[in-house]
Amino acid sequence: MNDLEYLGGELREARMKRNLTQRRFSQATGFSQSYVSKVELGVIVPSAEYAKKCDLVLGTDGMFQRMRKRLLERGHPSWFAPYAKMEAEAEEILNYELWTLPGLLQTEEYARALFQAGHPHQSEEWIELRVRNRMARRATLEDSNPAHLWAIIHEGALHPAVGGQAVMREQLEFLVRATEMPSVKLQVLPFEVGAPPAIHPFALLELPTGRSVVYTDTALGGQLSEDEERVSSCRRAFDLLRAEALSPRESIGLIQRIAKEVHG
Template sequence: MSEETPAEHMNDLTHLGVEIREARENRKLTQRHLARAAGYSESYVSKVESGTVLPSEKFVAACDTSFGTNGLFARLRERIVKRGHPTWFQPYARLEREASSILNYSANLVAGILQTGPYARAVIRAAFPREADEFVNERAEARLQRREVMKREKPPLLWVVLHEGALRTRVGEDHHMREQLGHLLKEAKSPHVVIQVLTFDAGAPPSAESFTLLSFAGRSGVVYSDTPMGGQVSDAEEAVTYSRTVFDRLRAAALSPAASLALIRQLMEEYPQ
């Protein structure tokens, strides 16, 4: 597996920020002008131009429109994002951004798209105990950027079934777990997000492994499944149909959304503030 180093990733981020600043200045625009055009704050523009944050897809699209750069900054951002994901995950990450619905079953950990920063870093650190902090932060930032799909004008339906074990597994410090569980409650307030919990009392789950089903308008869906060496994406009709049947059984066996949130709230209160 060939990947860029964390230092190269940071250099790319700084380079993108410099290019955006120079394009803005060449067109005699202030940070305030760009902020208004993109729908962001001046401080956000400043952070992008200084290379301290990865700009959103919406922001770089606004830059390309304002500067007339024909998708240049969108392409530069895409290259950076690819470096933040392992090679085997990149095809799925691209598909997830285009999906009309995302159906996820998480057997052991909170679904990546719903993870907080500290939780994601703790998960990645556990998987890569010998890597530098820059590597862990890079992977975590790429994971957090997956949330952007829910900020689309018409976001996908995100339906997540979490096994109770995923909620009870202590990841990071106590306050990190409280923050993570609180984040789930906050996200579930969206009309586009449904969260259910499959409790221990439900018995043996229909699936022992985590997987995600993506649906698309006008074309067939795909299923992403975890493996010990990474993950794989399949658009085989048999695999998609089988996975959809399993997911239906999972959410049928899980608590109702309201009861699920009550359990998550109860678990959150077990951690000190």
């Protein structure tokens, strides 16, 4: 039994001890019965909001919120866990990606292909836990008070057939559907721009406390910084990227053409 299945089993036991059916528990938490079932079976990682509702309904004094936090921390590299926590709390996320698509907008198969390519010697369980944790991060865009994501993706990330043509086509189609969410804005920086205004990917988080944090990936792990000069530099770079990128509508059109012509 892995950590995710253990959490689900503990939730099921706590629910049953209070003589609550999945249907009644679904009504009490405000989540669908299908969602309740998937969490209890260890199929998906519960969102932060669901864990909070579980503790409230079951009277478990934050236990499931703490279990979820430990699960996420174990499922992420130590250098990424602090960022994942802040990302879940952010009000706004500005994300620029060069060679891969934003983690918040990846499909399971695309994410799995990335992890398998980058960690070929890891076990299937190791891979699956990281895929599930990456999918769980999407909850920040789907909660009742979602973060606002503005993602700028270099066109170079849209062409490689990560996971194969079918996986990549499904991933691009998902990108298009994601833009229908009120909390998501997406632009593509086309090849024709030439040298991009920023040569390294980064994410800028605006937190409810007023703090601004920038995160960058390196070959040695991620780096977080609240240094005002670095934050301002990334914000200026993002403004330049926005100005050079295609409009959201043009970006959707390009993604659809690539999905059809390159990965069709």
